[in-house]
Amino acid sequence: MSNLKTVFNNHKAFIPFVVANDPDFDTTVQNVLALANNGADIVELGIPFSDPVADGPVIQDADLRAFAAGVTPDKIFDIVAEIRKQSDVPLIFLTYLNIVFKYGYDAFCKKCQTLGISGLVIPDMPYEERDELAPFADKYGIDLVPLVTPTSGHRIEKIAKAATGFIYVVSSLGITGTRDSFSQNLNELIADIRKYTAVPTAIGFGIHTPEQAYEMAEIADGAIIGSAIVDLVAKHGQDAPKYLGQYAKEIRTALDNQAQQAV
Numbered sequence: 001m002s003n004l005k006t007v008f009n010n011h012k013a014f015i016p017f018v019v020a021n022d023p024d025f026d027t028t029v030q031n032v033l034a035l036a037n038n039g040a041d042i043v044e045l046g047i048p049f050s051d052p053v054a055d056g057p058v059i060q061d062a063d064l065r066a067f068a069a070g071v072t073p074d075k076i077f078d079i080v081a082e083i084r085k086q087s088d089v090p091l092i093f094l095t096y097l098n099i100v101f102k103y104g105y106d107a108f109c110k111k112c113q114t115l116g117i118s119g120l121v122i123p124d125m126p127y128e129e130r131d132e133l134a135p136f137a138d139k140y141g142i143d144l145v146p147l148v149t150p151t152s153g154h155r156i157e158k159i160a161k162a163a164t165g166f167i168y169v170v171s172s173l174g175i176t177g178t179r180d181s182f183s184q185n186l187n188e189l190i191a192d193i194r195k196y197t198a199v200p201t202a203i204g205f206g207i208h209t210p211e212q213a214y215e216m217a218e219i220a221d222g223a224i225i226g227s228a229i230v231d232l233v234a235k236h237g238q239d240a241p242k243y244l245g246q247y248a249k250e251i252r253t254a255l256d257n258q259a260q261q262a263v
């Protein structure tokens with residue numbers, strides 16, 4: 001098991017997402033450092049994929065920019081190595097299963113351990129198929145962070161009982177992208193998860209304002225933000241680190257205010 005769970009101790013976690021190699025190698029490194037230095041607890045690095053079925057247009061476009069700049073899994077490992085020279089912020093990969101399969105389960109997980117990648121979020125790997133990868137993740141101490149959605153229903157028990165690191169609670173049905181409202185049943189969903197595990201929960205999908213982050217932190221242990229950040233990268237290109245830093249500060253403040261309220 002990795003260091004992920006401890007991030008949540010007495011703290012609302014901020015988990016931003018960026019696409020690796022968008023728009024290039026150096027900017028990705030600087031973006032992650034800007035997020036880490038301004039309040040991110042875990043940074044989720046997206047590995048671009050040709051058929052990202054769970055992703056909306058903002059992240060699809062970022063994947064295309066990353067491909068245009070020549071991304072490969074090994075280049076992403078080099079990005080992580082560069083980040084590691086300057087930061088020990090916990091990192092996780094968001095990747096589709098085919099990337100890991102093609103690289104080789106053992107080789108991929110081993111590389112993650114070497115570079116200090118704490119966990120993997122794999123949206124197209126259902127619970128029922130995790131046994132293929134789980135032995136390798138366990139061998140190298142990598143958490144497989146599962147997704148629970150508003151339609152997980154009776155599957156929540158087994159998903160929660162097998163979870164390590166944290167549980168990614170999907171705020172609403174559909175694909176990634178900013179939204180103005182979320183599923184009405186998030187409180188019940190999280191109460192259901194908590195019947196089976198003490199592993200922390202973080203909500204993602206659609207969050208973009210500090211107010212929404214605050215609201216999600218009332219319900220869960222953390223907030224995950226992707227498209228809003230990727231959108232800043234699209235707008236500002238190589239100047240993005242500055243904007244990501246400012247944005248991270250705003251979200252950090254909102255989450256800390258919520259935690260204060262809760263005391």
Ligand SMILES: O=P(O)(O)OC[C@@H](O)[C@@H](O)c1c[nH]c2ccccc12
Pocket residue numbers: 017044046054055059094123175176177178204205206207224225226227228
């Ligand atoms: O972009 P949003 O709506 O803020 O959602 C988080 C998200 O970007 C990130 O966690 C993510 C990117 N691609 C995914 C695919 C599936 C699940 C989650 C993701």
